Amino acid sequence: MNAVLILIALVTVGTAIAAMAGRNLLHSVLLLALAWTGVAAFYLWAGAEFAAFAQVLVYVGAISMVVLFAVLLTRRSRDEAAPGPAGQSRALSAVMAAAAVAGVLVGAILRSPLAASPGPAPAVTVRQLGAELMGPYAAALLAVGVLLTVALIGAVVLAAGDRTGQPEDNP
Amino acid sequence: MSPLQFCLIFSGVLFSVGLAGALARSNAILVLLGIELMLNAANLNFIAFWRYGPASAPATGVIFVIFSIAVTAAETAVGLALVIAIHRHQRSIRLQEATRLKG
Amino acid sequence: MSAAATTSESFLERAPLLLRDAVTGFLPEPARWLANSLLSIVAVLAVFGLLFAFLTLAERKILGRVQNRPGPNRTGWFGLLQPFADGIKMLTKEDIVPRAADQLLHFLAPVTLLALSILTFAVIPYGRHLVPVELDSAVLYFFAAGAATELAIFMAGWASHNKYALLAAMRALAQLISYELPLLLSFVPVVLATGTLSTTGIVAAQGGWKWHLIPHWIVFTPWGAAGFAIFMVSALAESNRSPFDLPEAESELIAGHLTEYSGFKYALFFMAEYFGMCALSGMAVTLFLGGWQAPLPVLEFIPSYVWFAGKLLTLLLGFIWIRATLPRLRIDQLTRLAWKFLVPLALVNLGTAAFWSLTSAWSGPLQLLRWAVALVLVAGPFLLLGRGLTAGLGPRTYRYA
Numbered sequence: 001m002n003a004v005l006i007l008i009a010l011v012t013v014g015t016a017i018a019a020m021a022g023r024n025l026l027h028s029v030l031l032l033a034l035a036w037t038g039v040a041a042f043y044l045w046a047g048a049e050f051a052a053f054a055q056v057l058v059y060v061g062a063i064s065m066v067v068l069f070a071v072l073l074t075r076r077s078r079d080e081a082a083p084g085p086a087g088q089s090r091a092l093s094a095v096m097a098a099a100a101v102a103g104v105l106v107g108a109i110l111r112s113p114l115a116a117s118p119g120p121a122p123a124v125t126v127r128q129l130g131a132e133l134m135g136p137y138a139a140a141l142l143a144v145g146v147l148l149t150v151a152l153i154g155a156v157v158l159a160a161g162d163r164t165g166q167p168e169d170n171p
Numbered sequence: 172m173s174p175l176q177f178c179l180i181f182s183g184v185l186f187s188v189g190l191a192g193a194l195a196r197s198n199a200i201l202v203l204l205g206i207e208l209m210l211n212a213a214n215l216n217f218i219a220f221w222r223y224g225p226a227s228a229p230a231t232g233v234i235f236v237i238f239s240i241a242v243t244a245a246e247t248a249v250g251l252a253l254v255i256a257i258h259r260h261q262r263s264i265r266l267q268e269a270t271r272l273k274g
Numbered sequence: 275m276s277a278a279a280t281t282s283e284s285f286l287e288r289a290p291l292l293l294r295d296a297v298t299g300f301l302p303e304p305a306r307w308l309a310n311s312l313l314s315i316v317a318v319l320a321v322f323g324l325l326f327a328f329l330t331l332a333e334r335k336i337l338g339r340v341q342n343r344p345g346p347n348r349t350g351w352f353g354l355l356q357p358f359a360d361g362i363k364m365l366t367k368e369d370i371v372p373r374a375a376d377q378l379l380h381f382l383a384p385v386t387l388l389a390l391s392i393l394t395f396a397v398i399p400y401g402r403h404l405v406p407v408e409l410d411s412a413v414l415y416f417f418a419a420g421a422a423t424e425l426a427i428f429m430a431g432w433a434s435h436n437k438y439a440l441l442a443a444m445r446a447l448a449q450l451i452s453y454e455l456p457l458l459l460s461f462v463p464v465v466l467a468t469g470t471l472s473t474t475g476i477v478a479a480q481g482g483w484k485w486h487l488i489p490h491w492i493v494f495t496p497w498g499a500a501g502f503a504i505f506m507v508s509a510l511a512e513s514n515r516s517p518f519d520l521p522e523a524e525s526e527l528i529a530g531h532l533t534e535y536s537g538f539k540y541a542l543f544f545m546a547e548y549f550g551m552c553a554l555s556g557m558a559v560t561l562f563l564g565g566w567q568a569p570l571p572v573l574e575f576i577p578s579y580v581w582f583a584g585k586l587l588t589l590l591l592g593f594i595w596i597r598a599t600l601p602r603l604r605i606d607q608l609t610r611l612a613w614k615f616l617v618p619l620a621l622v623n624l625g626t627a628a629f630w631s632l633t634s635a636w637s638g639p640l641q642l643l644r645w646a647v648a649l650v651l652v653a654g655p656f657l658l659l660g661r662g663l664t665a666g667l668g669p670r671t672y673r674y675a
Contacts, residue, residue, distance in 0.1 A: 026432060030379070060418075060422045065424055072444065126410050126471045
């Protein structure tokens with residue numbers, strides 16, 4: 001275990017906590033982008049180069065952008081300004097539930113006989129990944145492609161809504 | 172504590188943070204982001220076991236993560252579209268106020 | 275920078291390596307690796323910093339000549355010291371931050387943008403032995419770092435707490451996301467043909483000549499030429515260059531997300547834009563124009579990094595030329611161009627590239643058929659989609675002009 005890993009873990013968890021506890025929605029999204037970068041850094045540290053760059057490309061480049069757009073489109077509602085007493089008690093119980101889950105998880109991990117194989121990171125090249133995706137995982141790849149297409153069309157239909165009869169649609 | 176255990180604890184804590192966010196916040200976007208964080212924690216486990224776990228096919232963990240990232244992207248797109256649709260109907264994205272199924 | 279140079283190569287080819295070894299050779303092994311990395315960072319920053327400085331000068335000079343005026347010519351010989359005068363001016367200007375601004379994000383935005391655009395320089399092979407970092411998935415790294423710059427632009431627009439800046443940031447995001455797609459799709463055929471995501475591998479795959487005359491560069495195939503065109507148009511839009519400079523069209527839309535930036539922070543944005551342009555041009559050279567390979571076998575005595583620099587400068591001058599020539603687009607025209615024209619073309623191009631690599635064994639008269647089919651596959655969608663794009667737009671008549 002080395003210092004880099006501990007640093008990555010601390011930064012990722014810290015930014016994630018700050019994002020989840022923050023009052024400002026936009027700061028939360030930007031902090032989460034940092035947390036996702038931290039996860040990508042962990043992938044890089046573990047030797048999964050392709051997964052790390054895919055993570056940055058998808059999460060920081062695409063998902064955070066879409067989330068920011070959604071934040072701006074729905075900004076009129078000043079929701080998070082003042083949580084009432086009901087919200088506070090709910091937050092408290094949520095944190096307790098999460099802490100209980102964390103306690104159970106950490107306890108189980110520490111008790112189980114997980115011996116790390118001392119060997120170096122399994123080297124996997126992009127070519128190998130491509131061959132695997134096209135060979136044994138080809139069906140899954142097709143399914144993911146179909147899923148993405150369906151999700152994209154569904155998202156467009158949901159977000160565009162019923163817009164007939166609005167004059168600004170006809171330039 | 173072995174490195175594998177450290178990685179697993181890291182991902183467990185990240186999962187709990189996401190869980191707390193998803194349960195505590197009332198803003199739909201933040202709830203979605205909390206779920207996102209939980210998914211990331213799961214991906215972290217895949218990579219951790221791929222790196223330290225018992226030897227398996229060399230690329231399995233990474234491929235799982237790639238598929239997981241793709242599914243997450245689809246999930247976020249649909250989720251945010253739902254948030255925007257809710258906002259259009261209710262003028263608010265507080266989840267407490269989204270109590271009607273009728274649009 | 276890696277790989278021991280074989281002694282059979284010319285002295286000039288090995289000169290950067292020899293220079294590096296002369297500087298860091300006396301160090302023990304781990305420190306030496308660190309020193310080498312630092313040295314390559316310093317070299318990249320120095321070279322591209324100077325390139326940025328003189329590129330601004332060249333741009334102003336060329337724009338001046340195109341518009342029939344001399345351009346800056348007062349500072350130094352022929353205005354050669356103008357960039358440094360500009361730099362001093364920017365440094366000494368007052369740095370104004372609006373009171374309502376999000377102070378931290380307002381400061382972080384230019385820094386993040388510049389840092390991310392510098393990161394993209396890490397994987398471009400500048401010469402036979404001049405790759406700062408060799409990665410197995412270098413192209414993915416490049417575009418991941420490039421995609422993250424959008425976040426910085428959004429931060430700038432939002433942190434300014436100015437409605438024009440925020441609107442412009444949204445517009446910039448819409449543009450950047452739209453053009454990300456054709457940019458990414460246009461390099462996929464290259465990966466398909468070369469079978470690697472590493473930049474050194476892609477350059478190596480483009481080595482050699484047909485009949486000792488035509489280099490095996492990807493741009494000399496039908497799909498490669500189309501991909502190169504799509505890539506360059508998207509690169510223009512991604513680096514906010516004219517005619518796609520809507521995010522900061524300073525003559526019409528104030529200055530977009532840069533409205534509330536002044537002094538050195540503005541200079542940082544400016545620098546990041548030029549760095550982004552240089553990095554994308556460098557990637558275009560690597561992906562399509564054969565990287566550091568010489569165009570003819572007899573010209574191989576010229577060191578590889580000179581070829582790379584020449585190709586890079588040609589593309590950059592092309593950027594400036596386009597800026598001097600074309601008027602700005604409207605935002606709806608801009609997004610329509612991306613979604614209805616470039617994305618379908620890039621997708622069709624992927625099919626063309628697949629056809630090309632499937633038929634690589636064809637010879638004799640079949641070779642002609644292969645070229646004909648590929649050309650039809652490239653030109654047909656272009657004409658059809660282009661007709662759809664300009665449908666209903668006749669030549670404009672000026673009644674009162």
